[in-house]
Amino acid sequence: MMFYTSKYQQLCLVATCWLGGIFSCLLFFQYSSTRCAPEIPPFKTDFIKDLNVSKPVSAAQVQPEQPPEPPEKPILLLWFLPENYKWDYGDCKKIYNIDGCHLTDDRNLYNEADAVLIFHKAISWDLSNLPPSPRPPFQRWIWLHVESPTNTPKVPGIENLFNLTLSYRRDADISVRYPLTVSKKPNDIVIPKKDKLLCWFVSNMATHTGIGTRMKYYNELKKYITVTIFGRMTGSRLRDEDYFPVMASCKFYLAFENSVHKDYITEKLNGPLAAGTVPVVLGPPRQNYEDFSPGSSFIHIDDFPNAEALANHLLALDKDDEAYRHYFDWRKHVSATPQLTVWNQEFVIYICHACEYISRHKEYKVAHDIYKWYFS
Numbered sequence: 073m074m075f076y077t078s079k080y081q082q083l084c085l086v087a088t089c090w091l092g093g094i095f096s097c098l099l100f101f102q103y104s105s106t107r108c109a110p111e112i113p114p115f116k117t118d119f120i121k122d123l124n125v126s127k128p129v130s131a132a133q134v135q136p137e138q139p140p141e142p143p144e145k146p147i148l149l150l151w152f153l154p155e156n157y158k159w160d161y162g163d164c165k166k167i168y169n170i171d172g173c174h175l176t177d178d179r180n181l182y183n184e185a186d187a188v189l190i191f192h193k194a195i196s197w198d199l200s201n202l203p204p205s206p207r208p209p210f211q212r213w214i215w216l217h218v219e220s221p222t223n224t225p226k227v228p229g230i231e232n233l234f235n236l237t238l239s240y241r242r243d244a245d246i247s248v249r250y251p252l253t254v255s256k257k258p259n260d261i262v263i264p265k266k267d268k269l270l271c272w273f274v275s276n277m278a279t280h281t282g283i284g285t286r287m288k289y290y291n292e293l294k295k296y297i298t299v300t301i302f303g304r305m306t307g308s309r310l311r312d313e314d315y316f317p318v319m320a321s322c323k324f325y326l327a328f329e330n331s332v333h334k335d336y337i338t339e340k341l342n343g344p345l346a347a348g349t350v351p352v353v354l355g356p357p358r359q360n361y362e363d364f365s366p367g368s369s370f371i372h373i374d375d376f377p378n379a380e381a382l383a384n385h386l387l388a389l390d391k392d393d394e395a396y397r398h399y400f401d402w403r404k405h406v407s408a409t410p411q412l413t414v415w416n417q418e419f420v421i422y423i424c425h426a427c428e429y430i431s432r433h434k435e436y437k438v439a440h441d442i443y444k445w446y447f448s
């Protein structure tokens with residue numbers, strides 16, 4: 073076969089080479105663009121780390137940052153102002169460091185109130201002064217009552233209205249007492265200066281209010297020992313600010329409850345414990361007192377067969393400083409906190425603790441037949 077190099081053939085050759093070149097160039101370009109891919113700015117992955125993708129990303133996290141809204145405090149509406157005592161609602165924060173609710177007595181907030189505090193003694197017998205119907209479905213009613221069953225009027229028709237009970241009783245939903253505090257670090261024990269032997273602060277001597285037991289005991293006791301009385305009945309009424317100084321100046325104090333009921337152990341015990349005075353108690357059995365206070369912190373009238381024996385014991389302690397001092401030993405690791413003594417602050421502790429409770433508890437709850445519970 074002949075190898076022709078005619079003009080036609082040369083032209084074909086040139087064209088073929090030229091096309092091949094272009095093709096090769098195209099191939100090379102394709103190849104190098106693949107190879108050079110790393111030179112293209114890499115796909116940004118930093119933000120994934122920023123968003124914490126190891127956890128699921130929620131819509132909220134992707135949105136621009138905003139300062140978190142403070143959670144709205146539940147509203148506690150005081151339907152009645154107990155005994156019409158006006159006080160500064162800022163006291164809950166100031167005195168007990170309780171700040172978890174919006175405390176108000178503005179009835180215009182009824183439909184928004186998370187809880188309504190209803191003072192038992194203010195409820196009228198025909199119930200006409202209770203909050204109106206319909207009752208907001210989320211709202212809880214709190215029964216506030218701090219008297220013992222003996223001094224509790226049984227207003228009919230309210231047995232099944234409430235969700236929560238507030239009382240001194242330990243089995244109330246909101247149990248408000250004057251607890252003693254334990255401390256690891258030992259306290260200094262300082263016995264205040266004493267210039268009176270046995271004191272009693274008492275305003276109510278009318279026997280119909282259930283104080284028969286304590287009056288009978290007092291009338292017997294005073295035959296054997298001098299009792300210094302302060303109160304409305306005697307003309308030497310104490311001013312609120314004198315309560316603790318006078319209490320501290322007595323060696324013993326008659327912490328006689330007005331009636332005898334389980335857990336009904338009131339500020340009549342806490343006062344002398346906080347002041348540095350030895351309480352002589354009349355109330356529920358010793359064992360119930362010992363649920364709340366060391367056995368050596370008080371003298372119980374039941375420790376003696378009769379008032380005369382008690383009087384003799386107190387008179388003996390008056391002459392025996394060493395023995396008297398033993399009634400203070402418990403104070404090394406336990407202490408009492410003074411209660412509020414200003415008259416218009418009587419209910420502050422109860423109301424503040426209701427506030428504290430509703431700020432922490434959201435459980436659904438109904439208090440069935442409160443009288444059956446309270447009087448049994």
Ligand SMILES: *[C@@H]1O[C@H](CO)[C@@H](O)[C@H](O)[C@H]1NC(C)=O
Nearest residue numbers: 210211232233234235436437
């Ligand atoms: C509160 O108690 C009443 C009955 O006393 C009940 O009908 C209501 O459902 C309770 N509500 C809440 C929010 O607990």
